[in-house]
Amino acid sequence: METTAKTSITIQAVIAAPADTVWKAFTTPADIMQWNNASPDWYTPSATNDLRVGGIFTSRMAARDGSMAFDFAGVYDEVETNKRIAYTIGDGRKVSVDFIPTEGGTRIVETFEAESTHSIDMQRGGWQAILDNFKSYVEVVNGG
Numbered sequence: 360m361e362t363t364a365k366t367s368i369t370i371q372a373v374i375a376a377p378a379d380t381v382w383k384a385f386t387t388p389a390d391i392m393q394w395n396n397a398s399p400d401w402y403t404p405s406a407t408n409d410l411r412v413g414g415i416f417t418s419r420m421a422a423r424d425g426s427m428a429f430d431f432a433g434v435y436d437e438v439e440t441n442k443r444i445a446y447t448i449g450d451g452r453k454v455s456v457d458f459i460p461t462e463g464g465t466r467i468v469e470t471f472e473a474e475s476t477h478s479i480d481m482q483r484g485g486w487q488a489i490l491d492n493f494k495s496y497v498e499v500v501n502g503g
Contacts, residue, residue, distance in 0.1 A: 365472045366472070366473040366479060367473070368471055368473050370468075370487040370490055371466060371468045372466070372467055372493070373466045373467075373494075374467065374493075374497050375463055377460075378442070378458045378459075378465045380465075381464075381465040381467065381497060382458055384493070384496065384497045385456070385458075385467075386444075387408070388408050389406075391406040392405070392406050394492050394496035395418050395420065395489060395492075395493075396420065398488065400423050401421065402421060404419050405418070405419040406419070410438055414434070415432065416435070416446070417430055417431070417432040418430070418431045418432070431448070431449075432449050433448040433449060433454070434447055437455075442457070443458065444456045450474065453471070454469070454470070455469070457469075469490060
């Protein structure tokens with residue numbers, strides 16, 4: 360029997376807002392559509408979220424020039440309001456997101472299993488860019 364160790368990547372950011380505000384922006388489809396992109400040439404035209412264990416979420420991510428689009432989707436394995444989300448995405452990889460109250464706001468620590476197509480650095484950079492965009496969105500909306 361052959362086993363393959365999965366590489367996990369962790370990214371994080373501190374958002375200058377309380378956990379309940381951060382949670383709401385992270386899990387509400389209308390908010391997700393505002394921040395879920397790694398660069399200005401991408402956007403999220405649609406998002407759904409059934410935020411419960413066994414619930415399904417989807418985000419349609421698309422290039423603004425119409426050249427490409429894909430769906431990012433998964434099923435929730437854990438949901439602990441204002442504290443933790445864990446899910447499995449469509450290709451079977453696991454993701455966890457922890458919301459940790461900290462001085463000055465909420466630290467998000469996101470850990471995901473790497474895929475084999477893109478380099479670790481490219482994956483880390485892309486996921487971190489989305490998290491940084493989320494941070495900017497929440498802090499602007501909340502006057503932070």
